[in-house]
Amino acid sequence: MTDFQKTRARFRIPDGVIYLDGNSLGPLPLGVEERVARTVAQEWGGQLIRGWNSAGWMVQPRRVGDRIARLIGAAPGTVVMGDTLSIKVYQALAAALAMRPDRRVILSDSGNFPTDLYMAEGLIDSLGQGHSLCVVDPEAVEDALTDEVAVLMLTQVDYRTGRLHDMAALTAKAHALGVVTVWDLAHSAGALPVDLAGAGADFAVGCTYKYLNGGPGAPAFIYVAPAHADCAKPALSGWMGHAAPFAFDPSYRPGEGVERMRVGTPPILALAALDAALDVWDGVDIQDIRRASIALCDLFIERVEAACPALVLASPRDSARRGSQVSFRHPQGYAIMQALIDRGVIGDFRAPDALRFGFTPLYIGEAEVLAAVEVLKQVIDGALWDRPAYHEKAIVT
Amino acid sequence: MTDFQKTRARFRIPDGVIYLDGNSLGPLPLGVEERVARTVAQEWGGQLIRGWNSAGWMVQPRRVGDRIARLIGAAPGTVVMGDTLSIKVYQALAAALAMRPDRRVILSDSGNFPTDLYMAEGLIDSLGQGHSLCVVDPEAVEDALTDEVAVLMLTQVDYRTGRLHDMAALTAKAHALGVVTVWDLAHSAGALPVDLAGAGADFAVGCTYKYLNGGPGAPAFIYVAPAHADCAKPALSGWMGHAAPFAFDPSYRPGEGVERMRVGTPPILALAALDAALDVWDGVDIQDIRRASIALCDLFIERVEAACPALVLASPRDSARRGSQVSFRHPQGYAIMQALIDRGVIGDFRAPDALRFGFTPLYIGEAEVLAAVEVLKQVIDGALWDRPAYHEKAIVT
Numbered sequence: 129m130t131d132f133q134k135t136r137a138r139f140r141i142p143d144g145v146i147y148l149d150g151n152s153l154g155p156l157p158l159g160v161e162e163r164v165a166r167t168v169a170q171e172w173g174g175q176l177i178r179g180w181n182s183a184g185w186m187v188q189p190r191r192v193g194d195r196i197a198r199l200i201g202a203a204p205g206t207v208v209m210g211d212t213l214s215i216k217v218y219q220a221l222a223a224a225l226a227m228r229p230d231r232r233v234i235l236s237d238s239g240n241f242p243t244d245l246y247m248a249e250g251l252i253d254s255l256g257q258g259h260s261l262c263v264v265d266p267e268a269v270e271d272a273l274t275d276e277v278a279v280l281m282l283t284q285v286d287y288r289t290g291r292l293h294d295m296a297a298l299t300a301k302a303h304a305l306g307v308v309t310v311w312d313l314a315h316s317a318g319a320l321p322v323d324l325a326g327a328g329a330d331f332a333v334g335c336t337y338k339y340l341n342g343g344p345g346a347p348a349f350i351y352v353a354p355a356h357a358d359c360a361k362p363a364l365s366g367w368m369g370h371a372a373p374f375a376f377d378p379s380y381r382p383g384e385g386v387e388r389m390r391v392g393t394p395p396i397l398a399l400a401a402l403d404a405a406l407d408v409w410d411g412v413d414i415q416d417i418r419r420a421s422i423a424l425c426d427l428f429i430e431r432v433e434a435a436c437p438a439l440v441l442a443s444p445r446d447s448a449r450r451g452s453q454v455s456f457r458h459p460q461g462y463a464i465m466q467a468l469i470d471r472g473v474i475g476d477f478r479a480p481d482a483l484r485f486g487f488t489p490l491y492i493g494e495a496e497v498l499a500a501v502e503v504l505k506q507v508i509d510g511a512l513w514d515r516p517a518y519h520e521k522a523i524v525t
Numbered sequence: 526m527t528d529f530q531k532t533r534a535r536f537r538i539p540d541g542v543i544y545l546d547g548n549s550l551g552p553l554p555l556g557v558e559e560r561v562a563r564t565v566a567q568e569w570g571g572q573l574i575r576g577w578n579s580a581g582w583m584v585q586p587r588r589v590g591d592r593i594a595r596l597i598g599a600a601p602g603t604v605v606m607g608d609t610l611s612i613k614v615y616q617a618l619a620a621a622l623a624m625r626p627d628r629r630v631i632l633s634d635s636g637n638f639p640t641d642l643y644m645a646e647g648l649i650d651s652l653g654q655g656h657s658l659c660v661v662d663p664e665a666v667e668d669a670l671t672d673e674v675a676v677l678m679l680t681q682v683d684y685r686t687g688r689l690h691d692m693a694a695l696t697a698k699a700h701a702l703g704v705v706t707v708w709d710l711a712h713s714a715g716a717l718p719v720d721l722a723g724a725g726a727d728f729a730v731g732c733t734y735k736y737l738n739g740g741p742g743a744p745a746f747i748y749v750a751p752a753h754a755d756c757a758k759p760a761l762s763g764w765m766g767h768a769a770p771f772a773f774d775p776s777y778r779p780g781e782g783v784e785r786m787r788v789g790t791p792p793i794l795a796l797a798a799l800d801a802a803l804d805v806w807d808g809v810d811i812q813d814i815r816r817a818s819i820a821l822c823d824l825f826i827e828r829v830e831a832a833c834p835a836l837v838l839a840s841p842r843d844s845a846r847r848g849s850q851v852s853f854r855h856p857q858g859y860a861i862m863q864a865l866i867d868r869g870v871i872g873d874f875r876a877p878d879a880l881r882f883g884f885t886p887l888y889i890g891e892a893e894v895l896a897a898v899e900v901l902k903q904v905i906d907g908a909l910w911d912r913p914a915y916h917e918k919a920i921v922t
Contacts (some may be wrong), residue, residue, distance in 0.1 A: 156570035175555035180921035214763035243764035250762035344793035365647035366611035367640035385675025392609025396741035477847035
């Protein structure tokens with residue numbers, strides 16, 4: 129197993145902080161500051177408009193996409209960066225629906241992240257063809273897959289509980305029924321091994337500010353299976369997805385392969401930050417990450433259950449069915465989390481009652497897990513959460 | 526008239542460069558480096574996930590939108606940032622069409638930027654309701670406005686020629702016929718006075734990497750007239766546009782006013798760069814900018830026509846009908862522009878034959894105009910463009 133001492137040294141985490149919220153926003157990798165500064169001063173400031181060619185800005189979405197492809201079991205040239213995850217969900221879902229014009233059902237589950245469901249609602253409304261969004265319990269997805277379903281749209285790892293779907297099995301069943309699949313990898317990419325090509329996934333999307341540590345609002349990615357890449361309809365047909373953006377043709381012609389999923393001008397400063405952040409992965413085997421992550425999560429569950437009986441595990445106990453995060457329920461979850469954060473243990477809260485903790489061996493080790501449990505025990509045993517300030521709701525919870 | 530010595534000192538332009546391409550990518554304002562560095566190191570690195578509240582990240586799209594509102598004649602609270610211009614075109618057009626369900630024609634012109642037309646094509650295809658995109662010559666727009674048109678979608682300033690539409694007159698005629706208007710301000714915002722409220726514009730969109738100097742791929746903006754803000758349908762209905770993003774409701778409910786046009790997680794590093802770039806405008810009157818810009822453009826036209834008779838003016842001669850850029854045609858336009866860039870005079874080329882030069886008094890003065898004309902004359906008189914290297918096409922032209 130990899131020794132993660134090296135990767136831990138590649139992050140700048142403030143003194144006194146145990147950061148268990150990398151599943152929401154990854155911490156700052158060391159090389160990012162210098163890289164962003166260089167992109168601002170030397171590339172933008174020095175090369176000005178020429179940077180689109182000379183600094184390689186125009187090909188960044190594809191080049192960075194290839195770096196992410198390696199982490200999610202995708203071939204080079206099948207992933208491209210841009211926009212936000214919500215936008216990429218829209219594109220993937222629209223393209224998937226266009227492949228099954230004879231069917232009207234989008235199947236998803238209640239563990240999907242709300243924005244995926246919202247974007248689907250908006251798309252359904254735009255299409256006006258009587259599509260419906262069928263949302264079932266995560267455990268009921270397999271049985272709900274029928275030959276009336278056009279698209280199965282799932283987030284592989286549940287944002288609240290960490291429950292992990294079996295991508296290979298669900299994709300295989302979907303395909304047997306003629307269902308097109310859209311996988312959201314928001315809590316998977318960089319958290320655990322993903323094998324898009326092996327599973328035969330049709331479309332996948334994800335964000336890069338969680339386990340990929342790309343920074344707040346970092347660009348999203350989209351994957352299109354090679355078999356669909358030259359026929360998929362991008363829906364959001366922008367000039368950067370055109371076959372010849374600088375021909376300024378009056379009509380749209382989709383670009384080659386996944387390039388067509390590009391939309392507008394790429395966000396160069398954000399791509400620079402992400403590109404530098406991905407250096408963390410050089411020499412890291414995601415299988416090693418997974419083994420270590422499971423050990424950390426198992427240890428956390430064991431120690432929390434022993435130390436804090438008032439907390440109820442909300443995540444699957446079976447590590448094979450869990451991503452890289454652990455959630456516990458408590459009626460005072462919000463205030464408890466504020467008290468924890470005040471003491472340097474940073475996780476987050478998800479309504480109505482979940483305390484959520486993310487673990488990645490990239491920068492978290494056993495010592496941090498044990499220390500976090502100790503603080504959690506103090507907060508609960510001493511009712512330290514029972515202060516008015518800890519109940520004040522922030523904009524972002 | 527304002528003395529622009531102060532604003533010129535607020536930009537970092539490389540020695541030996543005369544930068545006449547701020548209409549494509551504005552140069553680096555001085556405060557940006559420090560601000561971006563701070564956002565990366567202190568906010569992301571130091572505050573981590575807490576930055577969404579403590580560093581004000583979550584309200585940045587609205588706060589920065591208010592700063593831009595001031596420059597385009599819009600009231601506070603009517604402009605929000607995010608995504609790219611292409612995405613914002615899609616949202617504005619979708620919302621506008623939804624306001625006229627009884628009509629099927631989108632009217633635009635051949636001077637519109639291609640991505641606006643491409644996004645309209647994609648939307649029409651998604652809607653599948655038999656809408657058509659009618660593209661006429663810019664001069665024919667007024668006559669083509671009829672009561673069969675649902676939406677008039679125009680870029681106010683033509684990206685190739687600089688031709689300026691009369692927003693107030695066209696909007697008034699559109700409204701008299703029941704037509705909803707979508708204005709693209711890509712080449713207007715920061716270039717000349719825009720009065721969205723005065724003109725009664727319904728929707729407007731724009732990018733911020735041109736005359737607003739926000740950096741490569743800086744976020745776009747969208748304006749929704751107050752009268753429509755609480756009924757406009759966002760189409761791209763993402764969680765950040767939800768009435769309560771952190772309630773994680775299973776169904777979408779649009780947020781208040783223009784907030785509903787937010788989609789995914791905002792791009793914080795890019796917003797920080799843009800926010801710092803907007804400091805340039807403190808104390809600047811856009812009316813002064815306009816007067817000085819006209820003087821620079823008129824001077825450039827006069828001197829180029831005297832010095833380079835082989836170049837044919839492609840822009841309106843009448844400054845009242847022109848934005849803040851000037852284009853000349855020449856069959857060897859591409860190679861001539863490469864030769865100019867090689868000599869430090871940076872403009873750009875737009876197919877098939879336009880040499881394009883942008884002027885803004887923020888950092889360009891008479892001396893730069895005269896020096897640029899001198900280099901242009903040398904390049905053409907000496908046929909200095911006639912080298913193989915100047916004919917090699919780059920990815921971005």
